[in-house]
Amino acid sequence: MEKQQKTSGVILASLAHPDDESFGMGGTLALYAQQGVDVHLVCGTRGEAGDVDPVYMNGFQSVAEVRMHELSCAANALGLASVNYLGYRDSGMPGSPDNRHPHALAAQPLEEVALKIVYHIRKLRPQVVLTFDPIGGYRHPDHIAMHQATVQAFQMASDPQVRVDEGLPPFKPQKLLFHVIPRGYLRTAVRLMRLLGQDPSRYGRNKDIDLTALANIEFPVHVAVNFQRVAQLQENAAACHASQGGQQNRRSLVRVLQRMLNSKVDRFMQAYPTPPEGYLAKDLFDGISLN
Numbered sequence: 233m234e235k236q237q238k239t240s241g242v243i244l245a246s247l248a249h250p251d252d253e254s255f256g257m258g259g260t261l262a263l264y265a266q267q268g269v270d271v272h273l274v275c276g277t278r279g280e281a282g283d284v285d286p287v288y289m290n291g292f293q294s295v296a297e298v299r300m301h302e303l304s305c306a307a308n309a310l311g312l313a314s315v316n317y318l319g320y321r322d323s324g325m326p327g328s329p330d331n332r333h334p335h336a337l338a339a340q341p342l343e344e345v346a347l348k349i350v351y352h353i354r355k356l357r358p359q360v361v362l363t364f365d366p367i368g369g370y371r372h373p374d375h376i377a378m379h380q381a382t383v384q385a386f387q388m389a390s391d392p393q394v395r396v397d398e399g400l401p402p403f404k405p406q407k408l409l410f411h412v413i414p415r416g417y418l419r420t421a422v423r424l425m426r427l428l429g430q431d432p433s434r435y436g437r438n439k440d441i442d443l444t445a446l447a448n449i450e451f452p453v454h455v456a457v458n459f460q461r462v463a464q465l466q467e468n469a470a471a472c473h474a475s476q477g478g479q480q481n482r483r484s485l486v487r488v489l490q491r492m493l494n495s496k497v498d499r500f501m502q503a504y505p506t507p508p509e510g511y512l513a514k515d516l517f518d519g520i521s522l523n
């Protein structure tokens with residue numbers, strides 16, 4: 233990895249829960265922060281629906297408080313420049329009663345969530361915007377909501393007709409990328425689970441993740457970021473989320489598989505601009521000139 237300083241670079245990661253930033257693309261966020269990029273996070277919810285063992289509630293009033301505390305620890309470990317909550321409520325996994333809470337992120341009008349993200353895009357002026365893939369990694373309703381709202385916000389941010397607080401002027405980021413779980417990992421997981429006599433269509437703590445179905449949905453990979461040299465920072469950040477299992481988090485499919493295969497690479501699909509056929513870059517800022 234070249235030691236290029238990207239002092240004027242700005243990345244905005246638009247995610248849903250405290251822990252998405254560490255378990256998902258944490259290695260990449262830490263890598264760019266180390267290179268001098270301002271890496272900002274928008275977090276849709278405070279993770280209210282997360283399962284938290286009472287041992288972690290000591291000194292906190294609510295699950296949200298625990299999880300915000302954990303996120304601030306992780307943000308510090310990753311070197312994030314800011315954490316910005318949208319203030320919605322964690323919708324929980326599909327079918328859970330949390331889905332129907334009036335403030336549940338997944339139940340909000342898309343345009344309203346998008347407008348809040350537009351505000352942060354205009355305020356922070358990132359060249360690169362990152363979010364979940366179209367199925368939210370493993371179909372978490374909040375991940376899908378943030379994906380859709382971020383895609384819409386990416387377009388709205390440069391539209392002068394769209395108005396946000398503080399009269400912030402239109403701004404057009406240069407790239408929109410989705411973090412994707414390599415399908416090879418998923419197929420490996422499906423095979424391993426079958427070997428171990430487990431049902432890969434009922435993965436996860438709540439047995440509601442169908443790995444077999446996920447493995448069949450293919451997203452192209454356009455950028456593969458090797459975060460080997462900051463891998464420890466990602467692990468430190470993941471460890472901050474102790475209430476969610478820390479580094480041992482079983483739902484963190486990407487991390488479980490990355491550890492299994494000893495991979496220190498995050499993969500992204502480039503949604504904008506449409507990449508040329510066969511495009512595969514190693515840098516999120518490929519083709520972007522920073523001055």
Ligand SMILES: [Zn+2]
Pocket residue numbers: 248249251252372375
């Ligand atoms: Zn999440």
